[in-house]
Amino acid sequence: MSVCEEKKEEMKDDRIEGIASSIRVVPNFPKPGIMFQDITTLLLDPKAFKDAVDLFVERYTGRDVSVVAGIEARGFIFGPPIALAIGAKFIPLRKPRKLPGEVISEEYVLEYGTDCLEMHVGAVQPGERALVVDDLIATGGTLCAAINLLERVGAEVVECACVIEIPELKGRERLRDKPLYVLVETQ
Amino acid sequence: MLEEENGVDPRLQAISAAIRVVPHFPKPGIMFNDITPLLLRPEVFKDVVEIFVDRYRDMGIAAVAGIEARGFIFGPSIALAIGAKFIPLRKPRKLPGEVISETYVLEYGTDCLEMHVGAVQPGERILIIDDVIATGGTLSAAIRLLERAGAEVVECACLLGLPKFKAEWKARVHSCGVPSVASDVPLFIVRSFSCLLKEISC
Numbered sequence: 001m002s003v004c005e006e007k008k009e010e011m012k013d014d015r016i017e018g019i020a021s022s023i024r025v026v027p028n029f030p031k032p033g034i035m036f037q038d039i040t041t042l043l044l045d046p047k048a049f050k051d052a053v054d055l056f057v058e059r060y061t062g063r064d065v066s067v068v069a070g071i072e073a074r075g076f077i078f079g080p081p082i083a084l085a086i087g088a089k090f091i092p093l094r095k096p097r098k099l100p101g102e103v104i105s106e107e108y109v110l111e112y113g114t115d116c117l118e119m120h121v122g123a124v125q126p127g128e129r130a131l132v133v134d135d136l137i138a139t140g141g142t143l144c145a146a147i148n149l150l151e152r153v154g155a156e157v158v159e160c161a162c163v164i165e166i167p168e169l170k171g172r173e174r175l176r177d178k179p180l181y182v183l184v185e186t187q
Numbered sequence: 188m189l190e191e192e193n194g195v196d197p198r199l200q201a202i203s204a205a206i207r208v209v210p211h212f213p214k215p216g217i218m219f220n221d222i223t224p225l226l227l228r229p230e231v232f233k234d235v236v237e238i239f240v241d242r243y244r245d246m247g248i249a250a251v252a253g254i255e256a257r258g259f260i261f262g263p264s265i266a267l268a269i270g271a272k273f274i275p276l277r278k279p280r281k282l283p284g285e286v287i288s289e290t291y292v293l294e295y296g297t298d299c300l301e302m303h304v305g306a307v308q309p310g311e312r313i314l315i316i317d318d319v320i321a322t323g324g325t326l327s328a329a330i331r332l333l334e335r336a337g338a339e340v341v342e343c344a345c346l347l348g349l350p351k352f353k354a355e356w357k358a359r360v361h362s363c364g365v366p367s368v369a370s371d372v373p374l375f376i377v378r379s380f381s382c383l384l385k386e387i388s389c
Contacts, residue, residue: 038284040282043263043275046267046271049263049266073255073277076259076260077259078263080263081263081264084236090226090232091223097213100219101212101221123227
């Protein structure tokens with residue numbers, strides 16, 4: 001790498017380190033055995049929060065992305081600042097019966113039972129290039145549902161973007177051919 | 188309200204035009220003000236954030252508290268622009284770790300709002316944000332949460348509100364029976380709406 005590129009990488013790594021260290025792990029939430037990755041402490045650190053948004057914005061600026069879809073509710077925290085910075089629409093993907101008017105629904109499987117994600121009809125036009133944003137990818141079930149919703153209306157999902165990935169839950173595999181970009185991986 | 192202060196702000200018409208009224212949602216008789224079409228118009232969404240940022244940038248705001256879930260859509264961008272923390276105020280059992288809870292009254296039954304212990308420090312100046320103020324029940328609960336933690340709520344900001352909100356707001360806060368300075372908290376509304384609207388959850 002050139003000196004300039006090296007310096008950029010170093011600065012990026014510093015930002016990622018700051019982001020990673022601002023995330024709090026809460027044991028046994030929501031149930032025993034789960035180590036919950038809590039991003040609210042990142043949100044209490046204005047520099048870390050800004051750095052996280054900047055890293056996504058740097059990646060997606062100039063890539064002709066016209067849609068940022070955020071998954072309720074923590075995807076609503078990261079998605080809109082990214083959308084605003086890159087000049088894209090923001091589309092909330094919501095739990096059932098929250099969006100008024102006409103929606104399409106996508107059911108997905110949980111560990112026990114199923115859940116459902118909804119999107120407004122007409123929010124996205126065929127051929128639009130979309131990002132899906134959430135705070136974290138675990139098993140990838142919710143992200144898959146989000147991808148399906150967007151593809152059903154003819155959008156092209158360019159990438160999924162999350163602050164955190166839990167690699168041992170193999171969410172990346174579940175996304176199959178869809179690219180995934182994350183800032184931090186838990187070990 | 189902005190329209191009173193500024194006379195004619197060219198951004199306001201586009202903001203109003205970007206809000207869709209959906210009749211009989213979530214139940215018959217309710218005219219729901221849907222802000223999602225505004226989010227599909229990047230320039231209009233940007234204007235809304237700018238209006239809030241211009242107002243709050245020099246007020247020494249330490250944190251923006253956003254009410255789940257639509258307060259999460261507007262709050263973080265404002266927080267980022269003014270260099271403040273963002274604090275999510277959430278429905279029960281969503282926030283991990285130690286929380287404080289505030290119960291509030293709905294038309295039928297009650298609901299509850301939670302905040303992390305330690306999110307605010309005593310004396311910090313806070314802005315509360317939500318998309319719509321209807322009866323003010325949720326906003327009142329948010330004010331109480333922040334005041335219990337020792338913070339000073341500088342203002343509550345909403346994109347939309349009933350024109351008569353000020354009278355209802357004060358009445359609502361006083362009827363809680365909790366002595367507080369919450370009734371002195373000013374409200375800032377970008378656009379008013381004239382449809383009858385009852386308390387809606389997020």
